[in-house]
């Protein structure tokens with residue numbers, strides 16, 4: 001559910017699983033206006049839905065609507081996945097956190113969040129999931145730079161001493177000595193300008209990840225690859241969070257396979 005529903009890969013992704021498991025179900029994108037979110041969520045059970053995903057702008061508002069919010073979603077301050085329980089009540093969680101880490105680990109199995117300083121660019125909803133995931137996995141220093149400084153300070157207050165707010169203009173220098181760099185802004189996404197970031201100070205062995213996945217290789221990832229850094233694109237985060245949803249909705253454990261990735265990649269715009 002989102003408003004409006006644009007560029008969603010979710011129908012292709014979840015309908016791939018329905019086909020894979022030979023289940024007679026379907027995943028539908030629903031454009032729900034913010035004021036209709038409560039009625040839409042309450043209609044899930046009578047309509048026979050197992051659950052839904054929520055996207056902008058519903059993730060925060062749903063916190064006050066569902067019957068139970070797990071600790072993870074409460075800490076992030078956003079629900080990305082709703083599960084309809086047997087009695088029709090609604091449980092909300094956030095799949096983005098584990099989706100991020102599982103994606104990095106699938107591509108770089110020896111990655112350890114505590115290996116060295118991480119730099120996170122951005123402080124929006126995606127950043128909150130990334131920062132939470134890094135803290136949860138033992139990162140001791142997460143330098144966060146966001147265009148709007150107040151949001152980095154909120155993150156530091158909420159997620160603890162590991163989060164170090166960095167001035168937007170100092171983001172280039174903050175790459176010095178970093179073990180990991182993650183872009184969580186919308187910059188570099190199709191239709192948006194590239195993220196302005198000078199990679200000169202980034203160590204050659206740092207891992208660079210982008211949570212933007214349209215295009216798959218953002219200008220940031222292309223620049224990092226050209227200078228020899230290892231890179232991880234954002235599509236896997238989406239695929240992994242979908243697998244987590246299937247465990248919650250249907251008690252099934254799909255994996256992120258090359259076939260799944262190819263099926264979803266085929267739906268991405270080529271320009």
Ligand SMILES: NC(=O)c1ccc[n+]([C@@H]2O[C@H](COP(=O)([O-])OP(=O)(O)OC[C@H]3O[C@@H](n4cnc5c(N)ncnc54)[C@H](OP(=O)(O)O)[C@@H]3O)[C@@H](O)[C@H]2O)c1
Pocket residue numbers: 056096099121122123124125126127146147148151184185186187189211212213234235237238239241
């Ligand atoms: N791979 C995945 O599964 C996944 C999951 C979640 C999100 N995403 C992607 O991540 C991106 C961000 O999503 P979100 O939900 O975090 O959005 P959001 O909550 O709206 O946050 C947007 C972020 O981008 C920054 N930003 C926007 N325009 C900017 C500009 N011109 N210059 C510098 N910074 C700018 C914002 O900074 P300010 O605070 O200054 O506005 C904020 O940090 C989207 O492309 C989304 O598709 C991917």
